[in-house]
Amino acid sequence: MCSSKMAAQVFRKLLLTKSPIQCKFTLDFYRYGCIRNISLSTHLSAAKPGPPGGGKETYKRDKPHLNIGTIGHVDHGKTTLTSAITKVMADKKMASFLKYEDIDKDPAEKARGITINAAVISYETENRHYGHVDCPGHHDYIKNMITGAAQMDGCILVVAATDGTMPQTREHLILAKQIGIEKIVVFINKVDVADAEMVDLVEMEVRDLLTEIGFDGVNTPIVAGSALSALNGEKDDIGKDKVTELLAIADEYIPLPERDLDKPFSLPIESAITITGRGLVVTGKLDQGVIKKGDEAELIGFGKKQKVNITGIEMFRQMLDRGEAGDQMGCLLRGMKKDDVRRGMVLSKPGLYQLRNKFDAQVYLLKPEEGGRNKPFLPYFQCLMFNRSFSVSTSIEIPDREMMMPGEDTRVTFNLYSEMALNKGDRFTLRDGSRTIGYGVITDFHANIDIAKFFEDVKMKKKAAKKAAEAAEQA
Ligand SMILES: Nc1nc2c(ncn2[C@@H]2O[C@H](COP(=O)(O)OP(=O)(O)OP(=O)(O)O)[C@@H](O)[C@H]2O)c(=O)[nH]1
Numbered sequence: 034m035c036s037s038k039m040a041a042q043v044f045r046k047l048l049l050t051k052s053p054i055q056c057k058f059t060l061d062f063y064r065y066g067c068i069r070n071i072s073l074s075t076h077l078s079a080a081k082p083g084p085p086g087g088g089k090e091t092y093k094r095d096k097p098h099l100n101i102g103t104i105g106h107v108d109h110g111k112t113t114l115t116s117a118i119t120k121v122m123a124d125k126k127m128a129s130f131l132k133y134e135d136i137d138k139d140p141a142e143k144a145r146g147i148t149i150n151a152a153v154i155s156y157e158t159e160n161r162h163y164g165h166v167d168c169p170g171h172h173d174y175i176k177n178m179i180t181g182a183a184q185m186d187g188c189i190l191v192v193a194a195t196d197g198t199m200p201q202t203r204e205h206l207i208l209a210k211q212i213g214i215e216k217i218v219v220f221i222n223k224v225d226v227a228d229a230e231m232v233d234l235v236e237m238e239v240r241d242l243l244t245e246i247g248f249d250g251v252n253t254p255i256v257a258g259s260a261l262s263a264l265n266g267e268k269d270d271i272g273k274d275k276v277t278e279l280l281a282i283a284d285e286y287i288p289l290p291e292r293d294l295d296k297p298f299s300l301p302i303e304s305a306i307t308i309t310g311r312g313l314v315v316t317g318k319l320d321q322g323v324i325k326k327g328d329e330a331e332l333i334g335f336g337k338k339q340k341v342n343i344t345g346i347e348m349f350r351q352m353l354d355r356g357e358a359g360d361q362m363g364c365l366l367r368g369m370k371k372d373d374v375r376r377g378m379v380l381s382k383p384g385l386y387q388l389r390n391k392f393d394a395q396v397y398l399l400k401p402e403e404g405g406r407n408k409p410f411l412p413y414f415q416c417l418m419f420n421r422s423f424s425v426s427t428s429i430e431i432p433d434r435e436m437m438m439p440g441e442d443t444r445v446t447f448n449l450y451s452e453m454a455l456n457k458g459d460r461f462t463l464r465d466g467s468r469t470i471g472y473g474v475i476t477d478f479h480a481n482i483d484i485a486k487f488f489e490d491v492k493m494k495k496k497a498a499k500k501a502a503e504a505a506e507q508a
Protein backbone atom coordinates (compact mmCIF):
# COMPACT_ATOMS: atom_id res chain seq x y z
CA MET A 34 0.00 0.00 0.00
CA CYS A 35 1.36 3.44 -0.76
CA SER A 36 2.56 5.19 2.34
CA SER A 37 0.21 8.18 2.05
CA LYS A 38 -2.76 5.81 1.98
CA MET A 39 -1.38 4.00 4.95
CA ALA A 40 -0.95 7.28 6.82
CA ALA A 41 -4.53 8.21 6.07
CA GLN A 42 -5.76 4.85 7.35
CA VAL A 43 -3.80 5.07 10.57
CA PHE A 44 -5.06 8.58 11.07
CA ARG A 45 -8.68 7.54 10.44
CA LYS A 46 -8.31 4.65 12.83
CA LEU A 47 -7.06 6.98 15.53
CA LEU A 48 -9.93 9.32 14.87
CA LEU A 49 -12.40 6.48 15.21
CA THR A 50 -10.92 5.08 18.39
CA LYS A 51 -13.60 5.24 21.02
CA SER A 52 -11.33 5.59 24.02
CA PRO A 53 -9.97 9.06 24.65
CA ILE A 54 -6.71 9.51 22.88
CA GLN A 55 -4.28 12.22 22.06
CA CYS A 56 -1.85 11.54 19.33
CA LYS A 57 0.83 13.25 17.40
CA PHE A 58 2.83 11.42 14.86
CA THR A 59 5.28 12.41 12.27
CA LEU A 60 5.67 10.42 9.13
CA ASP A 61 8.55 10.74 6.78
CA PHE A 62 7.39 9.29 3.57
CA TYR A 63 9.17 8.74 0.38
CA ARG A 64 7.13 9.36 -2.68
CA TYR A 65 7.93 10.40 -6.19
CA GLY A 66 11.56 10.42 -5.08
CA CYS A 67 11.14 13.14 -2.48
CA ILE A 68 10.92 13.16 1.29
CA ARG A 69 8.13 15.01 2.93
CA ASN A 70 7.51 15.61 6.57
CA ILE A 71 3.90 15.35 7.53
CA SER A 72 2.98 16.17 11.04
CA LEU A 73 -0.51 15.18 12.01
CA SER A 74 -1.77 16.33 15.33
CA THR A 75 -5.09 15.60 16.79
CA HIS A 76 -6.51 16.12 20.19
CA LEU A 77 -9.22 13.68 20.96
CA SER A 78 -8.84 13.68 24.67
CA ALA A 79 -11.59 12.96 27.07
CA ALA A 80 -11.11 16.57 27.96
CA LYS A 81 -12.92 17.33 24.74
CA PRO A 82 -16.25 18.81 25.74
CA GLY A 83 -18.83 16.18 26.36
CA PRO A 84 -22.35 17.20 25.51
CA PRO A 85 -23.45 19.59 28.23
CA GLY A 86 -26.91 19.03 29.48
CA GLY A 87 -26.37 15.33 30.11
CA GLY A 88 -28.06 13.80 27.11
CA LYS A 89 -28.02 16.66 24.62
CA GLU A 90 -26.03 15.72 21.54
CA THR A 91 -25.38 19.11 19.99
CA TYR A 92 -24.50 22.47 21.41
CA LYS A 93 -27.67 24.52 21.52
CA ARG A 94 -27.07 28.24 21.49
CA ASP A 95 -29.71 28.95 24.10
CA LYS A 96 -27.47 30.57 26.71
CA PRO A 97 -24.75 33.18 26.35
CA HIS A 98 -21.29 31.63 26.00
CA LEU A 99 -18.25 32.70 27.96
CA ASN A 100 -14.66 31.46 28.02
CA ILE A 101 -13.20 30.92 31.41
CA GLY A 102 -10.23 29.05 32.86
CA THR A 103 -8.38 28.07 36.02
CA ILE A 104 -5.08 29.83 36.69
CA GLY A 105 -2.71 29.67 39.65
CA HIS A 106 0.43 28.18 41.12
CA VAL A 107 1.50 24.61 40.41
CA ASP A 108 -0.32 21.99 42.51
CA HIS A 109 -2.80 24.44 44.00
CA GLY A 110 -5.68 22.37 42.61
CA LYS A 111 -6.65 23.81 39.22
CA THR A 112 -7.28 20.45 37.58
CA THR A 113 -8.99 19.02 40.68
CA LEU A 114 -11.31 22.04 40.71
CA THR A 115 -12.00 21.72 36.99
CA SER A 116 -12.93 18.08 37.44
CA ALA A 117 -15.01 18.92 40.53
CA ILE A 118 -16.95 21.55 38.59
CA THR A 119 -17.90 19.00 35.92
CA LYS A 120 -18.95 16.57 38.66
CA VAL A 121 -21.13 19.07 40.50
CA MET A 122 -22.71 20.32 37.28
CA ALA A 123 -23.14 16.76 35.92
CA ASP A 124 -25.29 16.02 38.98
CA LYS A 125 -27.53 18.86 37.76
CA LYS A 126 -27.45 17.51 34.19
CA MET A 127 -25.49 20.54 33.03
CA ALA A 128 -22.18 18.86 32.19
CA SER A 129 -20.54 15.54 31.54
CA PHE A 130 -18.35 14.45 34.43
CA LEU A 131 -14.66 14.39 33.53
CA LYS A 132 -12.36 12.52 35.84
CA TYR A 133 -9.12 14.17 36.96
CA GLU A 134 -7.06 11.73 34.87
CA ASP A 135 -9.08 12.53 31.78
CA ILE A 136 -8.20 16.21 32.07
CA ASP A 137 -4.61 15.91 33.24
CA LYS A 138 -3.14 13.33 30.93
CA ASP A 139 0.19 11.66 31.36
CA PRO A 140 2.69 14.00 29.64
CA ALA A 141 4.00 11.16 27.46
CA GLU A 142 0.56 10.89 25.93
CA LYS A 143 0.17 14.58 25.40
CA ALA A 144 0.47 16.09 21.99
CA ARG A 145 3.07 18.82 21.97
CA GLY A 146 1.37 21.16 19.51
CA ILE A 147 1.23 24.71 20.67
CA THR A 148 -2.50 25.21 20.43
CA ILE A 149 -3.64 21.90 21.75
CA ASN A 150 -2.09 21.40 25.12
CA ALA A 151 -4.97 23.05 26.91
CA ALA A 152 -7.99 20.98 27.79
CA VAL A 153 -11.17 22.77 26.80
CA ILE A 154 -14.12 21.54 28.76
CA SER A 155 -17.67 22.77 28.59
CA TYR A 156 -20.45 22.98 31.09
CA GLU A 157 -23.54 25.00 31.77
CA THR A 158 -24.89 26.95 34.69
CA GLU A 159 -28.44 28.25 35.07
CA ASN A 160 -27.55 31.32 33.03
CA ARG A 161 -24.58 30.55 30.85
CA HIS A 162 -22.63 28.12 28.77
CA TYR A 163 -18.93 28.01 29.67
CA GLY A 164 -15.88 26.87 27.77
CA HIS A 165 -13.24 26.15 30.41
CA VAL A 166 -9.48 25.95 29.83
CA ASP A 167 -7.22 23.96 32.10
CA CYS A 168 -3.56 23.64 31.11
CA PRO A 169 -1.33 20.80 32.21
CA GLY A 170 1.42 22.95 33.71
CA HIS A 171 2.84 26.39 34.29
CA HIS A 172 4.75 26.59 31.03
CA ASP A 173 1.67 25.64 29.03
CA TYR A 174 -0.41 28.31 30.76
CA ILE A 175 2.06 31.01 29.87
CA LYS A 176 2.40 29.79 26.31
CA ASN A 177 -1.34 29.49 25.76
CA MET A 178 -2.12 32.85 27.30
CA ILE A 179 0.44 34.59 25.06
CA THR A 180 -0.51 32.84 21.84
CA GLY A 181 -4.22 33.25 22.50
CA ALA A 182 -4.85 29.49 22.52
CA ALA A 183 -6.40 30.00 25.94
CA GLN A 184 -8.70 32.89 25.07
CA MET A 185 -10.33 33.70 28.36
CA ASP A 186 -12.98 36.31 29.08
CA GLY A 187 -12.46 35.87 32.81
CA CYS A 188 -10.73 33.42 35.10
CA ILE A 189 -10.83 31.48 38.31
CA LEU A 190 -7.68 32.01 40.35
CA VAL A 191 -6.94 28.95 42.48
CA VAL A 192 -4.82 29.53 45.60
CA ALA A 193 -4.11 26.73 48.08
CA ALA A 194 -4.83 27.77 51.65
CA THR A 195 -1.85 25.67 52.68
CA ASP A 196 0.59 27.80 50.64
CA GLY A 197 -0.95 31.20 50.03
CA THR A 198 0.09 33.25 47.02
CA MET A 199 3.18 31.91 45.27
CA PRO A 200 5.38 33.10 42.35
CA GLN A 201 3.19 31.57 39.65
CA THR A 202 0.04 33.00 41.24
CA ARG A 203 1.57 36.41 40.60
CA GLU A 204 2.88 35.53 37.14
CA HIS A 205 -0.48 34.22 35.88
CA LEU A 206 -2.27 37.26 37.30
CA ILE A 207 0.13 39.69 35.62
CA LEU A 208 -0.34 37.96 32.30
CA ALA A 209 -4.13 37.85 32.75
CA LYS A 210 -4.04 41.61 33.29
CA GLN A 211 -1.81 42.13 30.26
CA ILE A 212 -4.07 40.21 27.91
CA GLY A 213 -7.06 42.26 28.98
CA ILE A 214 -8.86 40.09 31.54
CA GLU A 215 -10.75 42.45 33.81
CA LYS A 216 -12.56 40.24 36.28
CA ILE A 217 -11.32 37.34 38.30
CA VAL A 218 -13.01 35.14 40.87
CA VAL A 219 -10.89 33.42 43.48
CA PHE A 220 -11.13 29.92 44.92
CA ILE A 221 -9.07 29.40 48.07
CA ASN A 222 -8.60 25.67 47.90
CA LYS A 223 -7.59 22.87 50.29
CA VAL A 224 -9.46 24.31 53.28
CA ASP A 225 -9.98 20.69 54.41
CA VAL A 226 -6.34 20.70 55.52
CA ALA A 227 -5.90 24.33 56.61
CA ASP A 228 -7.19 26.06 59.72
CA ALA A 229 -9.62 28.99 59.55
CA GLU A 230 -7.00 31.56 60.56
CA MET A 231 -4.78 30.49 57.70
CA VAL A 232 -7.69 30.86 55.26
CA ASP A 233 -8.34 34.42 56.49
CA LEU A 234 -4.68 35.31 56.11
CA VAL A 235 -4.54 33.91 52.58
CA GLU A 236 -7.67 35.87 51.67
CA MET A 237 -6.01 39.11 52.80
CA GLU A 238 -2.86 38.24 50.92
CA VAL A 239 -4.81 37.50 47.73
CA ARG A 240 -6.71 40.80 47.94
CA ASP A 241 -3.41 42.70 48.35
CA LEU A 242 -1.84 40.93 45.38
CA LEU A 243 -4.88 41.55 43.17
CA THR A 244 -4.82 45.26 44.04
CA GLU A 245 -1.09 45.48 43.44
CA ILE A 246 -1.48 44.02 39.95
CA GLY A 247 -4.36 46.31 39.07
CA PHE A 248 -7.47 44.22 39.74
CA ASP A 249 -10.21 45.28 42.12
CA GLY A 250 -8.77 43.45 45.14
CA VAL A 251 -11.35 44.83 47.55
CA ASN A 252 -14.45 43.68 45.67
CA THR A 253 -13.17 40.53 43.98
CA PRO A 254 -15.33 37.65 45.19
CA ILE A 255 -13.43 34.96 47.08
CA VAL A 256 -14.84 31.53 47.87
CA ALA A 257 -12.98 29.16 50.21
CA GLY A 258 -13.53 25.42 49.89
CA SER A 259 -12.07 22.09 48.93
CA ALA A 260 -12.06 20.94 45.33
CA LEU A 261 -10.97 17.47 46.43
CA SER A 262 -13.92 17.12 48.82
CA ALA A 263 -16.29 18.18 46.02
CA LEU A 264 -14.69 15.69 43.66
CA ASN A 265 -14.90 12.87 46.21
CA GLY A 266 -18.47 13.77 47.16
CA GLU A 267 -17.47 14.43 50.78
CA LYS A 268 -18.12 17.28 53.22
CA ASP A 269 -20.67 19.13 51.09
CA ASP A 270 -20.35 22.30 53.17
CA ILE A 271 -16.76 22.85 51.94
CA GLY A 272 -17.06 20.71 48.81
CA LYS A 273 -20.05 20.68 46.47
CA ASP A 274 -21.75 23.71 48.04
CA LYS A 275 -18.65 25.86 47.57
CA VAL A 276 -18.21 24.83 43.94
CA THR A 277 -21.88 25.70 43.31
CA GLU A 278 -21.35 29.05 45.04
CA LEU A 279 -18.21 29.74 42.97
CA LEU A 280 -20.08 29.24 39.69
CA ALA A 281 -23.03 31.35 40.81
CA ILE A 282 -20.56 34.12 41.63
CA ALA A 283 -18.76 33.73 38.29
CA ASP A 284 -22.16 34.12 36.56
CA GLU A 285 -22.69 37.35 38.47
CA TYR A 286 -19.25 38.89 38.58
CA ILE A 287 -17.65 38.10 35.22
CA PRO A 288 -19.44 40.18 32.59
CA LEU A 289 -20.33 38.83 29.18
CA PRO A 290 -17.72 40.03 26.69
CA GLU A 291 -18.63 42.79 24.32
CA ARG A 292 -19.79 41.14 21.14
CA ASP A 293 -17.76 41.86 18.04
CA LEU A 294 -20.68 43.73 16.50
CA ASP A 295 -20.78 46.17 19.42
CA LYS A 296 -17.10 47.06 19.12
CA PRO A 297 -15.80 50.00 17.05
CA PHE A 298 -15.28 48.92 13.45
CA SER A 299 -11.88 47.83 12.18
CA LEU A 300 -11.08 46.70 8.65
CA PRO A 301 -7.47 45.58 8.04
CA ILE A 302 -6.77 46.42 4.43
CA GLU A 303 -5.76 43.66 2.09
CA SER A 304 -5.81 45.52 -1.21
CA ALA A 305 -6.77 48.77 -2.90
CA ILE A 306 -8.19 49.14 -6.40
CA THR A 307 -8.94 52.33 -8.30
CA ILE A 308 -12.24 52.30 -10.15
CA THR A 309 -12.29 55.03 -12.78
CA GLY A 310 -15.03 57.52 -12.22
CA ARG A 311 -15.88 56.24 -8.77
CA GLY A 312 -12.78 56.39 -6.62
CA LEU A 313 -10.72 54.03 -4.59
CA VAL A 314 -12.03 50.74 -3.21
CA VAL A 315 -10.22 49.15 -0.26
CA THR A 316 -10.94 45.52 0.51
CA GLY A 317 -10.54 43.27 3.53
CA LYS A 318 -12.38 41.33 6.20
CA LEU A 319 -14.14 43.42 8.81
CA ASP A 320 -12.70 42.00 12.01
CA GLN A 321 -15.05 43.78 14.38
CA GLY A 322 -17.99 46.21 14.47
CA VAL A 323 -20.40 47.45 11.83
CA ILE A 324 -19.55 49.81 8.95
CA LYS A 325 -22.31 51.93 7.46
CA LYS A 326 -22.35 53.90 4.25
CA GLY A 327 -21.53 57.53 5.06
CA ASP A 328 -19.45 56.68 8.15
CA GLU A 329 -16.45 58.81 9.02
CA ALA A 330 -13.35 56.67 9.26
CA GLU A 331 -9.62 56.82 9.74
CA LEU A 332 -7.10 55.22 7.45
CA ILE A 333 -4.10 54.45 9.60
CA GLY A 334 -0.71 52.74 9.23
CA PHE A 335 2.82 53.16 7.85
CA GLY A 336 3.23 56.49 9.63
CA LYS A 337 0.08 58.02 8.13
CA LYS A 338 -3.30 58.83 9.62
CA GLN A 339 -5.96 60.18 7.24
CA LYS A 340 -9.62 61.05 7.76
CA VAL A 341 -11.81 59.51 5.07
CA ASN A 342 -15.46 59.14 4.24
CA ILE A 343 -16.99 55.79 3.31
CA THR A 344 -19.20 56.55 0.35
CA GLY A 345 -20.12 52.99 -0.58
CA ILE A 346 -19.92 49.41 0.61
CA GLU A 347 -19.69 46.47 -1.71
CA MET A 348 -19.91 42.75 -1.16
CA PHE A 349 -20.20 40.03 -3.79
CA ARG A 350 -20.50 42.77 -6.41
CA GLN A 351 -23.55 44.20 -4.75
CA MET A 352 -23.89 47.56 -3.09
CA LEU A 353 -24.88 47.46 0.57
CA ASP A 354 -25.74 49.97 3.24
CA ARG A 355 -23.79 48.21 5.97
CA GLY A 356 -21.23 45.52 6.58
CA GLU A 357 -20.86 43.44 9.74
CA ALA A 358 -17.95 41.80 11.56
CA GLY A 359 -16.84 38.77 9.56
CA ASP A 360 -17.85 40.22 6.17
CA GLN A 361 -15.30 40.23 3.37
CA MET A 362 -16.03 43.58 1.84
CA GLY A 363 -14.95 46.54 -0.21
CA CYS A 364 -15.33 50.16 0.88
CA LEU A 365 -15.43 53.03 -1.57
CA LEU A 366 -13.40 56.02 -0.39
CA ARG A 367 -14.05 59.09 -2.46
CA GLY A 368 -11.23 61.48 -3.24
CA MET A 369 -8.43 59.08 -2.32
CA LYS A 370 -5.55 58.08 -4.56
CA LYS A 371 -4.02 54.63 -4.77
CA ASP A 372 -0.75 55.96 -3.35
CA ASP A 373 -2.57 57.00 -0.17
CA VAL A 374 -3.34 53.40 0.74
CA ARG A 375 -1.24 50.28 1.38
CA ARG A 376 -2.00 46.74 2.39
CA GLY A 377 -1.48 46.56 6.15
CA MET A 378 -3.20 49.85 6.96
CA VAL A 379 -6.46 49.71 8.88
CA LEU A 380 -9.72 51.48 8.06
CA SER A 381 -11.22 52.07 11.47
CA LYS A 382 -13.49 54.17 13.60
CA PRO A 383 -11.52 57.37 14.29
CA GLY A 384 -9.42 57.09 17.45
CA LEU A 385 -9.51 53.31 17.73
CA TYR A 386 -5.80 52.89 16.99
CA GLN A 387 -2.69 54.94 17.44
CA LEU A 388 0.43 55.00 15.32
CA ARG A 389 3.17 53.22 17.25
CA ASN A 390 6.67 51.97 16.54
CA LYS A 391 8.05 51.11 19.96
CA PHE A 392 6.39 48.87 22.51
CA ASP A 393 6.89 46.17 25.13
CA ALA A 394 5.40 42.75 24.66
CA GLN A 395 5.31 39.45 26.46
CA VAL A 396 6.68 36.95 24.00
CA TYR A 397 6.82 33.18 23.74
CA LEU A 398 9.71 31.91 21.61
CA LEU A 399 9.06 28.57 19.98
CA LYS A 400 11.37 25.67 20.72
CA PRO A 401 13.12 23.94 17.80
CA GLU A 402 10.72 20.98 18.09
CA GLU A 403 7.81 23.42 17.77
CA GLY A 404 9.35 24.74 14.57
CA GLY A 405 11.32 27.58 16.17
CA ARG A 406 14.97 28.58 16.06
CA ASN A 407 17.68 26.50 17.61
CA LYS A 408 19.94 29.44 18.35
CA PRO A 409 19.68 32.05 21.12
CA PHE A 410 18.19 35.47 20.45
CA LEU A 411 20.63 38.34 20.96
CA PRO A 412 19.79 42.04 21.35
CA TYR A 413 18.92 43.81 18.09
CA PHE A 414 17.92 40.56 16.41
CA GLN A 415 15.79 41.42 13.39
CA CYS A 416 12.71 39.59 12.16
CA LEU A 417 9.24 40.21 10.72
CA MET A 418 6.23 40.98 12.85
CA PHE A 419 2.78 39.99 11.53
CA ASN A 420 -0.39 41.57 12.89
CA ARG A 421 -3.76 41.88 11.15
CA SER A 422 -2.87 42.34 7.47
CA PHE A 423 0.61 43.81 7.88
CA SER A 424 4.11 42.45 8.17
CA VAL A 425 6.85 44.88 9.17
CA SER A 426 10.51 44.41 10.07
CA THR A 427 11.38 44.84 13.69
CA SER A 428 14.48 44.91 15.86
CA ILE A 429 14.27 43.60 19.40
CA GLU A 430 15.77 44.81 22.65
CA ILE A 431 15.96 42.50 25.63
CA PRO A 432 15.56 44.41 28.89
CA ASP A 433 17.96 43.33 31.67
CA ARG A 434 19.21 40.26 29.83
CA GLU A 435 22.01 39.32 27.50
CA MET A 436 20.08 36.82 25.43
CA MET A 437 16.88 34.76 25.24
CA MET A 438 16.56 31.10 24.45
CA PRO A 439 13.95 29.31 22.32
CA GLY A 440 11.22 27.89 24.59
CA GLU A 441 11.32 30.95 26.89
CA ASP A 442 8.58 33.40 27.65
CA THR A 443 9.90 36.84 28.36
CA ARG A 444 9.44 40.58 28.06
CA VAL A 445 10.84 42.13 24.91
CA THR A 446 10.95 45.68 23.54
CA PHE A 447 10.18 46.00 19.83
CA ASN A 448 11.32 48.71 17.45
CA LEU A 449 9.22 48.62 14.29
CA TYR A 450 10.48 50.01 11.01
CA SER A 451 7.17 51.78 10.43
CA GLU A 452 4.61 53.37 12.71
CA MET A 453 1.62 51.05 12.57
CA ALA A 454 -1.97 50.96 13.90
CA LEU A 455 -1.67 49.14 17.21
CA ASN A 456 -3.42 48.68 20.53
CA LYS A 457 -2.48 47.18 23.88
CA GLY A 458 -3.51 43.51 23.98
CA ASP A 459 -2.86 43.06 20.22
CA ARG A 460 -1.40 39.67 19.45
CA PHE A 461 1.24 39.11 16.80
CA THR A 462 3.41 36.46 15.21
CA LEU A 463 7.16 36.68 14.66
CA ARG A 464 8.71 35.12 11.62
CA ASP A 465 12.24 34.70 10.38
CA GLY A 466 12.25 33.93 6.69
CA SER A 467 9.50 31.38 6.20
CA ARG A 468 9.60 30.10 9.77
CA THR A 469 7.40 31.14 12.69
CA ILE A 470 9.71 31.74 15.64
CA GLY A 471 7.43 33.21 18.27
CA TYR A 472 4.20 34.82 19.38
CA GLY A 473 3.59 37.91 21.47
CA VAL A 474 1.04 40.19 23.06
CA ILE A 475 1.53 43.96 23.35
CA THR A 476 1.62 45.10 26.96
CA ASP A 477 2.88 48.71 26.93
CA PHE A 478 3.76 51.51 24.55
CA HIS A 479 6.83 53.73 24.58
CA ALA A 480 7.03 57.15 22.93
CA ASN A 481 7.61 56.75 19.18
CA ILE A 482 11.23 56.86 18.10
CA ASP A 483 13.20 58.06 15.11
CA ILE A 484 13.88 54.64 13.62
CA ALA A 485 16.74 55.81 11.35
CA LYS A 486 18.52 57.26 14.38
CA PHE A 487 17.85 54.04 16.31
CA PHE A 488 19.71 52.00 13.71
CA GLU A 489 22.53 54.53 13.60
CA ASP A 490 22.87 54.10 17.40
CA VAL A 491 22.76 50.31 17.12
CA LYS A 492 25.57 50.43 14.55
CA MET A 493 27.67 52.63 16.86
CA LYS A 494 27.01 50.36 19.85
CA LYS A 495 28.00 47.27 17.89
CA LYS A 496 31.20 49.00 16.67
CA ALA A 497 32.09 50.06 20.22
CA ALA A 498 31.44 46.55 21.55
CA LYS A 499 33.70 45.08 18.83
CA LYS A 500 36.45 47.56 19.66
CA ALA A 501 36.18 46.78 23.38
CA ALA A 502 36.40 43.05 22.67
CA GLU A 503 39.48 43.54 20.49
CA ALA A 504 41.12 45.71 23.15
CA ALA A 505 40.38 43.08 25.80
CA GLU A 506 41.93 40.41 23.62
CA GLN A 507 45.13 42.41 23.12
CA ALA A 508 45.48 43.25 26.81
N1 LIG B 1 -6.26 18.14 50.67
C1 LIG B 1 -6.57 18.61 49.47
N2 LIG B 1 -5.82 18.31 48.42
C2 LIG B 1 -6.19 18.81 47.21
C3 LIG B 1 -7.33 19.62 47.05
N3 LIG B 1 -7.42 19.96 45.74
C4 LIG B 1 -6.38 19.37 45.13
N4 LIG B 1 -5.64 18.69 45.99
C5 LIG B 1 -4.43 17.89 45.71
O1 LIG B 1 -3.38 18.74 45.32
C6 LIG B 1 -2.58 18.10 44.34
C7 LIG B 1 -2.48 18.99 43.10
O2 LIG B 1 -3.75 19.12 42.51
P1 LIG B 1 -3.95 19.46 40.96
O3 LIG B 1 -5.40 19.62 40.74
O4 LIG B 1 -3.23 18.50 40.11
O5 LIG B 1 -3.18 20.85 40.91
P2 LIG B 1 -2.93 21.77 39.63
O6 LIG B 1 -3.03 23.17 40.09
O7 LIG B 1 -3.80 21.36 38.51
O8 LIG B 1 -1.41 21.42 39.32
P3 LIG B 1 -0.61 21.73 37.94
O9 LIG B 1 -1.51 21.46 36.81
O10 LIG B 1 0.55 20.78 38.01
O11 LIG B 1 -0.16 23.14 38.05
C8 LIG B 1 -3.23 16.76 44.05
O12 LIG B 1 -2.59 15.78 44.78
C9 LIG B 1 -4.65 16.94 44.54
O13 LIG B 1 -5.26 15.76 44.96
C10 LIG B 1 -8.12 19.89 48.19
O14 LIG B 1 -9.14 20.57 48.15
N5 LIG B 1 -7.68 19.37 49.37
Ligand SMILES: [Mg+2]
Nearest residue numbers: 111112137169
Ligand atom coordinates in the same frame (compact mmCIF):
# COMPACT_ATOMS: atom_id res chain seq x y z
MG1 LIG C 1 -3.28 20.73 36.57
